[in-house]
Amino acid sequence: MVSIKEVAKVAGVSVATVSRCINYSDGVRDQTRRRVEDAIALTGYSPNTLARSFRRGKTNIVIVALPSMGDPFFHEVMTGIQAVAREMHYSVLIRETRFDAMAADEFGKMLVSREADGLILLASVPPFGNDVLALGNKRELPVVIGCEPVAPALEHLPSVHIDNLAAARDATGYLISLGHTRIGFIDGVHDSPLTRDRLSGFRAAMSEARLPIAEGWVVEGYMTIKGAIEATRKLLEHVVTPTAIFCANDEMAIATMHACAASGLGVPKDISVIGIDNIRFAAIATPPLTTIAQPAEEIGRRTMYRLCRAMAKKDSLDAAEAEIVPHELIVRGSCAPPAT
Amino acid sequence: MVSIKEVAKVAGVSVATVSRCINYSDGVRDQTRRRVEDAIALTGYSPNTLARSFRRGKTNIVIVALPSMGDPFFHEVMTGIQAVAREMHYSVLIRETRFDAMAADEFGKMLVSREADGLILLASVPPFGNDVLALGNKRELPVVIGCEPVAPALEHLPSVHIDNLAAARDATGYLISLGHTRIGFIDGVHDSPLTRDRLSGFRAAMSEARLPIAEGWVVEGYMTIKGAIEATRKLLEHVVTPTAIFCANDEMAIATMHACAASGLGVPKDISVIGIDNIRFAAIATPPLTTIAQPAEEIGRRTMYRLCRAMAKKDSLDAAEAEIVPHELIVRGSCAPPAT
DNA sequence: CTGAAAGCGCTTACAG
DNA sequence: CTGAAAGCGCTTACAG
Numbered sequence: 001m002v003s004i005k006e007v008a009k010v011a012g013v014s015v016a017t018v019s020r021c022i023n024y025s026d027g028v029r030d031q032t033r034r035r036v037e038d039a040i041a042l043t044g045y046s047p048n049t050l051a052r053s054f055r056r057g058k059t060n061i062v063i064v065a066l067p068s069m070g071d072p073f074f075h076e077v078m079t080g081i082q083a084v085a086r087e088m089h090y091s092v093l094i095r096e097t098r099f100d101a102m103a104a105d106e107f108g109k110m111l112v113s114r115e116a117d118g119l120i121l122l123a124s125v126p127p128f129g130n131d132v133l134a135l136g137n138k139r140e141l142p143v144v145i146g147c148e149p150v151a152p153a154l155e156h157l158p159s160v161h162i163d164n165l166a167a168a169r170d171a172t173g174y175l176i177s178l179g180h181t182r183i184g185f186i187d188g189v190h191d192s193p194l195t196r197d198r199l200s201g202f203r204a205a206m207s208e209a210r211l212p213i214a215e216g217w218v219v220e221g222y223m224t225i226k227g228a229i230e231a232t233r234k235l236l237e238h239v240v241t242p243t244a245i246f247c248a249n250d251e252m253a254i255a256t257m258h259a260c261a262a263s264g265l266g267v268p269k270d271i272s273v274i275g276i277d278n279i280r281f282a283a284i285a286t287p288p289l290t291t292i293a294q295p296a297e298e299i300g301r302r303t304m305y306r307l308c309r310a311m312a313k314k315d316s317l318d319a320a321e322a323e324i325v326p327h328e329l330i331v332r333g334s335c336a337p338p339a340t
Numbered sequence: 341m342v343s344i345k346e347v348a349k350v351a352g353v354s355v356a357t358v359s360r361c362i363n364y365s366d367g368v369r370d371q372t373r374r375r376v377e378d379a380i381a382l383t384g385y386s387p388n389t390l391a392r393s394f395r396r397g398k399t400n401i402v403i404v405a406l407p408s409m410g411d412p413f414f415h416e417v418m419t420g421i422q423a424v425a426r427e428m429h430y431s432v433l434i435r436e437t438r439f440d441a442m443a444a445d446e447f448g449k450m451l452v453s454r455e456a457d458g459l460i461l462l463a464s465v466p467p468f469g470n471d472v473l474a475l476g477n478k479r480e481l482p483v484v485i486g487c488e489p490v491a492p493a494l495e496h497l498p499s500v501h502i503d504n505l506a507a508a509r510d511a512t513g514y515l516i517s518l519g520h521t522r523i524g525f526i527d528g529v530h531d532s533p534l535t536r537d538r539l540s541g542f543r544a545a546m547s548e549a550r551l552p553i554a555e556g557w558v559v560e561g562y563m564t565i566k567g568a569i570e571a572t573r574k575l576l577e578h579v580v581t582p583t584a585i586f587c588a589n590d591e592m593a594i595a596t597m598h599a600c601a602a603s604g605l606g607v608p609k610d611i612s613v614i615g616i617d618n619i620r621f622a623a624i625a626t627p628p629l630t631t632i633a634q635p636a637e638e639i640g641r642r643t644m645y646r647l648c649r650a651m652a653k654k655d656s657l658d659a660a661e662a663e664i665v666p667h668e669l670i671v672r673g674s675c676a677p678p679a680t
Numbered sequence: 681c682t683g684a685a686a687g688c689g690c691t692t693a694c695a696g
Numbered sequence: 697c698t699g700a701a702a703g704c705g706c707t708t709a710c711a712g
Contacts, residue, residue, distance in 0.1 A: 001452075003688095003690085004689065005689080005690095014699045016700080016701095017697090017699075019690070020698090027697070029698085046449060047453060047689085047690080048688090048689055048690070050393050050394045050688090050689080050690095051394055051690045053393075054391055055690045055691055055692090055703090055704060056690090056704090057390065059390060068415075070409075075408075082436065093431055093433060096422065113386040113388065113389050114341075114388050114389045114390045225621075225624060229624075254624060258624035261626065280410075280565055283565075284565060284595050284598035286598070286626035343705060344705065353683085355683090355705090356682070356684080357683075359706070359707060360681095369681055369682085372682080387705085387706080390704090390705080392707085394690090394706075395687090395705075397688075682711100683712085684712105685710090687706105688707090689704105690703100691702105692702090692703095693702090694699105694701090694702100695699090696698085
């Protein structure tokens with residue numbers, strides 16, 4: 001591996017001069033610069049990133065922690081993050097929390113040990129509790145939360161997300177406006193901040209319409225296909241069957257439609273289904289899924305910009321408020337008035 | 341940020357001793373070790389990864405280049421890669437080639453400049469041509485190819501994948517065995533090594549059955565939903581409409597089924613559709629998609645193990661042969677005999 | 681078992 | 697505009 005020393009020797013200059021050529025566009029005489037460039041070409045030199053990062057005390061890597069990259073929604077958020085990262089010359093290290101059962105606390109440690117310059121927490125990183133407090137106490141680490149509200153213990157951190165409570169209220173409200181009165185909710189994981197707000201929105205809409213929520217109409221679906229199919233089964237076996245099901249995300253909603261069809265129920269004729277996210281599979285589902293869209297890429301971009309400001313230490317502490325981005329009801333074919 | 345020097349001072353030992361405590365489980369007297377551990381706890385010391393990597397000349401990062409993480413198939417491959425990476429203490433840096441229009445050559449440079457210790461190329465990294473040659477000439481860089489056959493220019497690199505040609509032949513053969521004679525093929529990107537083999541398999545099966553492939557029955561679908569819908573439209577508008585469509589991956593197959601239904605065609609009553617990959621959405625599609633399954637996670641695991649061997653330089657050159665993993669036909673509900 | 685010292689490949693004040 | 701030199705925080709022969 002050829003080092004800067006060798007280039008300097010070949011060019012007949014000092015290593016300082018070579019370094020200047022690589023890093024600055026001026027401050028070197030044209031003639032000198034040319035000699036250095038020739039030497040670089042000749043030797044096939046490429047600066048050692050390891051040494052550079054070490055010297056500069058900066059990895060130019062940011063970590064993004066999320067539940068699963070396989071979720072088309074999170075993937076779209078990542079698209080936004082990556083776009084900004086590229087622009088700002090950062091590489092993105094992805095950690096899926098379904099693998100590494102890491103607490104947010106441990107991610108904090110990765111920053112302290114200089115494995116990365118910044119951290120984005122996309123949705124719930126369990127445990128959701130106060131363990132996470134340490135993150136903030138650890139002297140002003142650059143951390144931004146995306147897609148979900150911050151837990152109380154993390155209120156000092158900036159965040160970017162939709163108003164999940166309002167989104168869930170809108171979804172439920174749409175079903176109610178269609179005439180449904182018996183509505184089931186397929187939750188993600190209980191107690192995750194993300195779905196807690198969505199559940200609250202569901203409850204709020206039902207109670208505003210003076211509609212009861214029967215015991216057993218709220219079922220955990222774990223944000224997975226398998227979980228949603230199981231949850232749907234429970235809902236359909238209930239003594240009082242709902243005429244509509246609201247799923248805490250689209251992947252579960254698509255699985256729910258499949259499970260309904262497998263039980264001989266027509267969607268939306270016999271039962272309505274609505275989701276949240278508007279992933280790309282929603283539009284080609286059978287029937288096309290009615291859902292609440294999130295501006296996923298936008299969330300990603302904003303989150304990464306926010307992190308850049310935090311890393312540059314240009315954010316004052318009071319800049320830690322939440323950025324709320326708008327959601328939108330997308331009416332397709334999976335909801336209809338209840339059968340009479 | 342507290343350094344090893346400070347810990348040494350607090351513990352009353354040399355930095356060498358602290359280093360030994362951190363890195364080795366023996367070679368230090370118990371009593372000394374305890375003093376060091378106390379000092380570490382007291383100061384909240386965490387080794388500087390930057391300095392360590394630099395000193396060791398090893399980043400413990402591997403780069404995985406792939407078309408898109410949003411593809412559930414590639415995500416599953418990544419699951420396998422990540423599992424092994426964790427075990428071997430590597431972090432995975434993902435590069436989606438749909439963002440960075442980087443040639444394989446440039447990825448090679450990332451290795452030379454020590455941004456990572458190794459590289460996995462998952463499926464086509466354009467340009468597919470000889471530019472890529474440089475990768476190998478660059479003195480034995482640790483590179484492994486996953487999911488697709490290696491281009492001739494890269495024959496010296498190890499790879500792990502299914503027999504794409506045979507898989508495509510099996511898919512086509514299944515349609516033929518059902519009685520179909522007019523079969524369309526929705527391709528990925530022309531000239532990508534991945535779909536080139538799949539197209540070859542399609543052609544092989546047709547020609548073995550002495551079935552003609554009409555001009556216009558092979559259409560590019562770009563591996564996307566949008567591309568597949570457009571391709572389906574072309575196929576359905578053809579003067580001689582196929583009675584079955586073989587898609588080069590599942591995501592396109594699901595989109596194709598949607599497009600057929602939107603055109604008033606029943607699947608599989610009026611037209612059959614088959615895919616490749618067996619992504620998780622295949623089983624809950626309407627109708628459930630018949631497809632060729634790839635052992636995605638297994639491919640990922642094997643690819644990463646292979647890379648580890650290459651990085652450890654334990655692989656001899658002749659170990660560069662391809663590992664072929666088995667594929668399997670999964671019969672569900674999207675294929676039936678042609679309507680008479 | 682432990683310490684003093686060299687050195688990994690850069691960047692950056694500091695002189696000139 | 698250029699060079700000599702210090703130093704970033706570690707690890708690792710080399711002595712003792």
